[in-house]
Amino acid sequence: MPLSSPVSRQLRHRRAIRAEAYERADGLWDVEACLTDEKPRDVELASGVRPNGQPIHELWLRITIDRKLNVVDAEASSDWVPYPGLCQVSNPAYRALIGLNLHHNFRRDVARLLGGTTGCTHLTELCAILPTAAIQAFAGDVWDTGDSNGGTRGASAGSGDESSNSTGEHSNDKPPFQLGRCHALRFDGEAVQQFYPRWYGHAPRSADRAASSGEGGNASGMNDGSGNEVQSNSQTEGNHA
Known part of the structure; x- marks a missing residue:
């Protein structure tokens, strides 16, 4: 059933999260996740005005996994950020995902390895959707x-x-x-x-x-x-x- 009809309201913020999975020619799988934050107006940030139509965040994660859900490669990209040139510094930290397993304590290990000032708040948050995205990709195809x-x-x-x-x-x-x-x-x-x-x-x-x-x-x-x-x-x- 659809949601009930809302009261009169005005859009102030849109966060979108999407994930896509790809079977590679070498037998491994890529899972890519993207998080975007946008406001339907000009926004005053510490680094300057972000015009309407330009995202505050556009963040990407890609992990490569085998059929046992082991992470064999990982990379992060911060294409739009509120502090250009500074937020991107933590991207290499997400190589720490390599060696983790999506099925075994993945979220706990992510929090341990990338929580706090080690990583980006929102990239680390984005990691949480990777296990279920991989499960859905494997269902009926690998499993x-x-x-x-x-x-x-x-x-x-x-x-x-x-x-x-x-x-x-x-x-x-x-x-x-x-x-x-x-x-x-x-x-x-x-x-x-x-x-x-x-x-x-x-x-x-x-x-x-x-x-x-x-x-x-x-x-x-x-x-x-x-x-x-x-x-x-x-x-x-x-x-x-």
Whole structure:
């Protein structure tokens, strides 16, 4: 259902985040993410007036991953920034993403390696969408998301959850990785009954339930569904820098 009709209002700011994934000729995958901030008016910044139509931020991240979600290359580019020539200095820091795995504590490792004054607030924030973007790219292409007994290869992962196993594969005694990770794909739900009937009413093992619910805890009290910590947006909101 669409959102309800808003009251009379005026656009003051637009932030857009997009991600694209590419399968490379060498068998690796590129995931590119872009964040832009724009205001529909001239903006007075510390570095001068930013005219209407020119972004405050246009920031790019590209990671190259293998089929096990290991980051084998990474680069950042800050094309539009509020402090030209200064914000770009931290771009090389994002080479620190090399060697991380998108499925194993990625957000926690990003916060440890690139948080605070080490990196750019918004590039580090942009890192958070990379795991689920890669999962969606792999679903139905690298990973079979259908039921191993009669399911259709190529179905969408739907949940966008990054709680698959390290290869995204499932055997005959395990449900497709996306099941049991969100409300729509709960094992006692209509979607599973209709599209994955063999797994309707399935009771995951206690270890699987713990992985799905993120049990085990973290310092922030937040997780992404696979035990990985999620940085609160409250740490980065309201910052033009």
